Every structure is written in structure tokens, then in C-alpha cells.
Amino acid sequence: MTTVIERRKPADVEAPSSHRVSAAAAARAKGHTGGGLYKPRTPIYPKLVHGFWRNVKWALLIFTLAVYYIVPWLRWHRPPAAPQQAVLVDFTHQRFYFFFIQLWPQEVYFITGLLVLAALALFLVTALFGRLWCGYACPQTVWTDLFIVVERAFEGDRNARMKLDAAPWSFDKVWRKAGKHGAWLAIAFSTGGAWIFYFHDAPTLLRTFWIGQAPLTAYVSCGLLTFTTYALAGTMREQVCTFMCPWPRIQGAMFDKHTLQVIYARDRGEPRGPHKKNETWEGRGDCIDCGQCVVVCPMGIDIRDGGQIECINCGLCVDACDEMMDRVGRPRSLIAYDTDYAVAMRAAGGGASYHLVRPRTILYAGVLAAVAGLMGWGLTHRADVSFDVLHDRNPVFVRLQDGSVRDGFTLKIDNRTFVRRHFSVSLRGLSEFTLKAPGSAPVHGALDIVVEPNQVRAIYVFVIAPQTSLPKTNMPITFTLSSDTKPVEVRSAFLSGAANSL
């Protein structure tokens, strides 16, 4: 079912002179009888097309699918206790691994930054070149394309498929349909399967999955994704783009008159009509109303109606029209990636000009560069250790027999490397003090602490100060964590209340 969104009255719709009608026009022509609880989806049978943009789509299809299925199997050498998978979202141990990058939950802002970068990149690309994401890289497009390949393999190209659907049930129809749905389910299952490999070690999960010992979440996620892949790419197809996705709606905000998009050059194509061989091309448009642009469209629209919310800018109609133009000996690019501005300029008799660099794109590019730079700086300057000092709240301080005051602190040391590290904690700010860790004798200098790789160690220490070194009830102190890398300092306070008022 296609959305009927247009401003023209029914009388203005050009009566199609060719025998081909777009699914949208067919829906409209059928007329709405009103009533009825739902309208079933009008099936679309995109025809196979050959051309430059189709080849680009094939290449991207293979590339994106290869990345999706293969990446979980890539290995990356890490110390034995850590996972050996290159890309892994480890919920159990609260880590995100991406090749040489390891992120702790405290660093989730990198993921936020990544999402911000992705959004900005999408804005920039859309403002410049239109819905490239929708037509070439979006998983919905890629998987629907793949499913149509399978459909074509089992049922043939457009005409054969339409005939098969209209035909009565026979053995031929059964095995073709069953084979197609079986292949779809297999692809959907492997899609769900590949998804769960991103969250657990792939070889291990592959084995435990089949013997029923994988975590419950793995089975549920795989099942969910199998179902959604099968439904979204197999049955729902263009309805996802038209009804469910927010990108077509945001498109209106991203586009302006200088954005490249798939456009039918009205200035060149109208008035349209069939053309016989050796007829003149004077006084008429180049569009021969062959309808090829309509039958190859995976969204079931007619691009000659103008920019539409359903058009995903996949460029297949460009390829189809170019092929027809070649055949009738006219120049290509009757349908092409072009801008509204250029078309209007040419229609008004002037020359077309393109303004890729304009305030909007400069702004997007600038913000993108700034965020990317910030992320890059953040990643390269990632701290390999984190040091926090928590002052005991209850009790704030304790007076000892000899009149000295004791404050308790919990030191938390994150060792974000993969090796065991030796740290030394020292204190300054008091003229006289001792440090005491549980189970050991008090020291006047520094405490030695060992933290295991990839761990957080919380250690409780006492700072004991004689009354003579406490002129104020709130003495600022600084803890210093030293190791083989840059020392980390944390400021705290030594509180003694009225202890020294005696």
C-alpha cells in the first residue's frame, strides 16, 4: 500500500497513455470504496535492471553483508584472561572491545560521541547528496535487495513472478514458493545468529548454541532478529520505509534546493508520449513513456511525479531510463542525480549551477570535524588508570587515645591495562601523619598497592595525624598515585572537627 500524498485533483493526473501504471496510480485508479477494515499491501515486482548504479548497489551489498557476517569472527590478540575477539560488546564483564580499543562503562561517552558522529555524518551526506544512506547502505534496503535476489532466483524476473502469483496452485508454484521462503528463513536465521556473535565469543557461542547451553538472551535475540529480518525484508519491504522509518520525514529538513537527489528532468522530458522510429524529437519531450522507471522501482512509485517521501534515491530508475535513452539514441540523464535548483534553472532557460559548498553544508562539516577531532583526542589520551578517593562519611573522624585524629578513606584504583601494576599512594598537606592499610603496620611514607589487570581495587586506608599538625579543622590534602606512568593526584580533606579544640 502506498501513501497517497499529492496536491493534485484526480482530473489533473495524466491519463496514462501506456499500458503500464505505477502501483501508486493503480491504487488511486482502483478508487477508494471507503469502509473495509484494512487495505492489503499492493504487491510490487521490481524488474531487474543493469547499469552503473545497480553495480554500485551490488558492490555495497556484498561489502556491507561481508562486514556484518565476518567481523565477529576476527580475532585480536589480548592477554589470556581477556576475550580474543576483535569486536565484542561484553555485557558480562562490562567491557567494549574494538580491536586495540577497550572501553570501560565509565567511558560510555565514546559511544555517545560515535552516535553523534554518525548522526552528523548522515546530516552532511544527506544535505549534499540526498538519501544515499536509504538507497545504498541502510540494512532495510540491503536485506530487502538480498531477499529480492533470492525471489528472482526461485520465481524469475518481474513478468514471471507476476504470472506465478496470478496462477493457481501447482507443484511448480509450491516448490518455488517453499524454496524461496526457506531460503529467506535461512538468511534471517543467520542474520540473527551473526548478531549474537557480537555479544559473546563467536566460536564458543556457535558450539554452545547448538547444544542448548547458550545464555537465554542469545536464543531470544536470535529468534527476535530472525523474525524481524524475515518480516521486514520479506513481507513488509517498502512499508518499513514509508510507514515506520523516521528518515523520510527528517528528509524534508535535510534537503534544500541544492541537494543532489534522483530527479526526473521535467524541462527535458515533457511533454511525454510514445515515439515511433524516425519520428522527429522537435516540439516534444524526451520521455517516451515506456514506464521502465516505474517497473524497476522497489518502492512502487513513479519518479516522474516529483520528489516523494517513498523515493529512497537508489538510482535504479536512473539506470533503467539511461538504458532506454541509449536505445532511442537520445542523451542520458533524463532521470539523474540532480538538484531542484538546476532543473528549475534549465526550465527557465538558464544554465544550471551547483552549490555543494553552502552555509548548511559548511556548518555540518565543521561540527563533524570538531566532534571527530574531540573523539580522536579523547581516544588517544585515554587514561590507563583511574584514581578516586572517597572520604568516610560515617564517622567523619575518630579521636584516638593519644589525642590524635584518624580519618578513613576508601581509595579506588582502576587498572585499565592488561598487566598487573604496582602503585604507590602518598599524601601531602599535613606536617605529620601516618598512613595505615588494614592488616599492615602504619607507615610514614607511601603505601604500596598491587592491582590485578583489568580490575578495580577498593582499599580502605587510615590517615592518622597528631593534634599538633592540625591547626584547622578542615585541612586540604592531596593523595598522589604513582606508578610507572604519569602520577595522578586527587584532592581531599582531613577533617577533625572539634578534636583539636582541647
Place this chain on the structure above:
Amino acid sequence: MTDSDMTTPETDEHTGVRTTGHEWDGIKELDNPLPRWWLWIFYATIAFSVGYWVLMPAWPGVTDYTHGLLHKSDRAQVAEDLAALQKQRGAQASRLTTASLEQIEKDPALQAYSLQVGESIFRDNCAPCHGSSGTGGKGYPNLRDDIWLWGGSLEDIQRTITHGVRSTDPDTRTSAMPAFGRDQMLKADQINDLTEYVVALSHRGADAAAVQRATGLFQANCAACHGPTGTGNPQLGAPNLTDNDWLYGSDRASIRDQIWSGHGGVMPAWGARFDANTIKALAVYIHVKSGGQ
């Protein structure tokens, strides 16, 4: 809001879709059909809810409710979860069984575990008397400082927790401060003099004449437990009178009252309430948090 009584179907000129026929203040509504996928998902949710009524607890009655075929219950689930927690805790707690108190305190992982167990147990069981900070109050000992009535080593703390003080446990720690006034063992002026003596013991200004008079009294009545110089005896549970730590108050009135009435607090014996590993963890917790002895 006016709703016209007659339905007058008309077709919208822009979209070719019929209206519902009603009109509210000039506003009309197009009768577009629902997408089929939407409608079938809606039906599926209805089917799901019926299935839910059958399988899960759903409908309340007057005294009972429908239990559902799966017999799920939140209470039963909580009980199950608690049992699983005990089992899981048991696995970790068993590491404490073989280790000695000193070993537990020294090993970082066992120490961290003990501190967490101790923190939790302390808040539920000990804080009502010893305070949420463990610093006690009048009549409740301070567990955070370095003064110990019954000894502050790991073993001493473990014993105190297990058997209590003046509790019903046969091995309880016990001390008996006599009630010199209430039981008429000493006269009022003698007790006043002794109060001055005790104040002087802790190096605070006191009436010299009273101190002189009380010296003999102290040796005769108090030294047996508190020692000749008043430094106390942890074995007998007699506090050190020369430090500045007063369980029942540091002012003269409180000291006098203590000599007069001989207060003695009661600490429960936790050996019957907690298992051995919990007490070990708790002992380590108290020892660590107090700075130990």
C-alpha cells in the same frame, strides 16, 4: 461540538478518499483504511492477552484469584531468588571456612568480601546499639577507636561477637561493676570522694583533699578489678580509668552515677544467629574499621 445526526458521505476532492460522514464544527475525517500489518499486530496483541489470562495470574475474585496454568507467583519467585542467593553466597562464603582471620584480613579479595559482608550485617544487626557509624554512644561502646574493653585482636573480637557480654550464652563475657551506692556498700560522701579520685586519674583537675581521702577507698574497693593505678584489666572487663574514654559519661554526675548504680550493658550472643563464616567476616570488618590492635 456538534455531531450531525445524518451521515452524509462525501468524497474529498484532493485525495479521492471518502469521509466518515460526520462533521464536528466544520472538521471532517477521511475514512482511510488501516494498514493490514498494523491491524494483524493488534489482533495478535488481543490473542496474546487471552493467552496471558490463561497462563498467568490474572483475574481477582472476592477471596482468591485465578492462578493461571503456569502457577507463577511473585512471592514464590522472591523465595526462589533468595534461596539462589544463599546458594551463590555460600559458594563465596566457603572460602572463608579454611582461611584464618589473619589470612582473611591480609588477602585483598577475602578482605574486600569480608568488608562487604560486615557492612551489610553491621547495619542490620549492630547499628541499632553501636550506631550507624559504629561510634556508639552513652552506654554503647565505640567500635571505631583504639580502646577495647574486651581486647581488640581478631580473636578477641570474634569471641565477643560469638558469646556476647552479660548475655544468656554459657561462655559469655561478663563483668560485674558493683552498685556501691544502691547496694549500700559505700556512703554518699565516700562515693563523692571516689568520683574526684577517678576524675584525677584521667588527668583532669580535681579536688586534692577529696583525692587524698579516696586513695585508700580506691585501693580497697576498686583496685581489685581496675588495677592499683586504675589502668584496667581486659580479662575482667574492667575499663581503663586513666584514658579519656567514658562509656557512661565523662562528667562528674555520670561518673558518680556509675559508681552508685554500677551499670552494665548487655550484648547479645550472635553465635546462635550467624554462621561461623559470617562471624569471621564481621570480626575482620570490625578489626579493619577500627584500625585493629
